[in-house]
Amino acid sequence: MPVKKLIEVDLGTSPYDNDMIHNRWHPDVPIVAWVKPGDDFIVETYDWTGGQINNDDNAADIRDVDLTQVHFLSGPIGVEGAEPGDLLVVDLLDVGAKPDSLWGFNAFFSKQNGGGFLTDHFPLAQKSIWDISGMFTHSRHIPGVNFAGLIHPGLIGCLPDQSSLDTWNKREGELIATDPDRVPALGTLPQADTAHMGRLKGAARDKAAAEGARTVPPREHGGNCDIKDLSRGSKIYFPVYVKGGGLSMGDLHFSQGDGEITFCGAIEMAGWLHIKVGLIKDGVSKYGIKNPIFRPSPITPNYKDYLIFEGISVDDAGKQHYLDVHVAYQQACLNAINYLKKFGYSGAQAYSILGTAPVQGHISGIVDIPNACATLYLPTEIFEFDIMPGADGPTRFIDGSIDIPLAQDK
Numbered sequence: 001m002p003v004k005k006l007i008e009v010d011l012g013t014s015p016y017d018n019d020m021i022h023n024r025w026h027p028d029v030p031i032v033a034w035v036k037p038g039d040d041f042i043v044e045t046y047d048w049t050g051g052q053i054n055n056d057d058n059a060a061d062i063r064d065v066d067l068t069q070v071h072f073l074s075g076p077i078g079v080e081g082a083e084p085g086d087l088l089v090v091d092l093l094d095v096g097a098k099p100d101s102l103w104g105f106n107a108f109f110s111k112q113n114g115g116g117f118l119t120d121h122f123p124l125a126q127k128s129i130w131d132i133s134g135m136f137t138h139s140r141h142i143p144g145v146n147f148a149g150l151i152h153p154g155l156i157g158c159l160p161d162q163s164s165l166d167t168w169n170k171r172e173g174e175l176i177a178t179d180p181d182r183v184p185a186l187g188t189l190p191q192a193d194t195a196h197m198g199r200l201k202g203a204a205r206d207k208a209a210a211e212g213a214r215t216v217p218p219r220e221h222g223g224n225c226d227i228k229d230l231s232r233g234s235k236i237y238f239p240v241y242v243k244g245g246g247l248s249m250g251d252l253h254f255s256q257g258d259g260e261i262t263f264c265g266a267i268e269m270a271g272w273l274h275i276k277v278g279l280i281k282d283g284v285s286k287y288g289i290k291n292p293i294f295r296p297s298p299i300t301p302n303y304k305d306y307l308i309f310e311g312i313s314v315d316d317a318g319k320q321h322y323l324d325v326h327v328a329y330q331q332a333c334l335n336a337i338n339y340l341k342k343f344g345y346s347g348a349q350a351y352s353i354l355g356t357a358p359v360q361g362h363i364s365g366i367v368d369i370p371n372a373c374a375t376l377y378l379p380t381e382i383f384e385f386d387i388m389p390g391a392d393g394p395t396r397f398i399d400g401s402i403d404i405p406l407a408q409d410k
Helices: 162-177 202-211 283-287 325-341 347-356
Strands: 004-007 033-035 040-045 073-079 087-097 103-108 125-133 136-139 142-148 152-158 235-239 247-256 263-269 271-280 293-295 306-312 360-365 373-379
Touching: 004 033, 004 073, 040 073, 040 247, 073 271, 087 152, 087 247, 087 283, 103 347, 125 263, 125 347, 136 347, 142 347, 152 235, 235 283, 247 271, 247 347, 263 347, 271 283, 306 325, 325 347, 325 360, 325 373
Parallel strands: 004 040, 033 073
Antiparallel strands: 040 271, 073 247, 087 235, 087 271, 103 125, 103 263, 125 136, 136 142, 152 247, 235 293, 247 263, 306 373, 360 373
């Protein structure tokens, strides 16, 4: 029998007009469809911005994107018999791009509007467009690379209960209060005016919109974890907080490097997921689960040769930090970017490669005081030229005249 399409999206219409979509986490967001354990079904999704980004050579849409709207999620889906304390088992059978939208985008947000991992080095809004050809992708903005994608949902998780929601908002609010004027901000608080609460209406909608947690960070329920190995063949175990579970998903990525370092750091796209659900009763207690756990996809891009860049806990100014993995990974990324610039790439092009290609990030050392060591594994086979060091020095493959479209901050 054909697989049932549980949720459909029309990319020509606003996600605010689709009542099977929401963009906040709240226990009162109504379940839009019910399934039984053992059922499999297809869910379509918008890209995470809900269609705010265009397939063109102008990054003004990235500069001006309204980040208070994101992420647009398909759901929530209820599973009959699911109760708080259970584990919801999600088998990701397949995932892909919508046939009428075979492209994606990667971007750096302006430091004044979201920023990113290396925002002090790349403070302006920029984007690259990636065309999807079956399993592979390439970009007119970044010549010389072509690689296989590992398509995955950047965001998937269950609805929180009220206690969890209150905890999230309290602890994140306390962090933001330590430096409320920081740019970029330390976090994202509830924002009612752009909240889409699915089928919730009237006063109940307004109350939930004012409380609803933003979808930006990952939390105990899963959410925006951006794990590239959650692809076809993965099995994910989610803690259940409310009756039915309330499974929602979106933010599909065609490909992503570990860390999603450009913030809009994968190849973002609209698409679909084919999933199957099951239940483990009282699974949270049985297995001591706090955050989701998963079995990764058996399918990975078949790259065997890597050039590995190290970074340590010493920042750009030469300041020593104590076992700071964040600083160490920044330095590993910057070392890779500076290396790729020797072959003719701009810094922005190199940064985009690290955000989109299947690079691996590792914590390689976390005990040798005072320096943590982080490493970035760059697959050499994605390049159409040799990037390995040699006695003759790097051959400039890129002439330097091609760059990612740039929109200046205002």
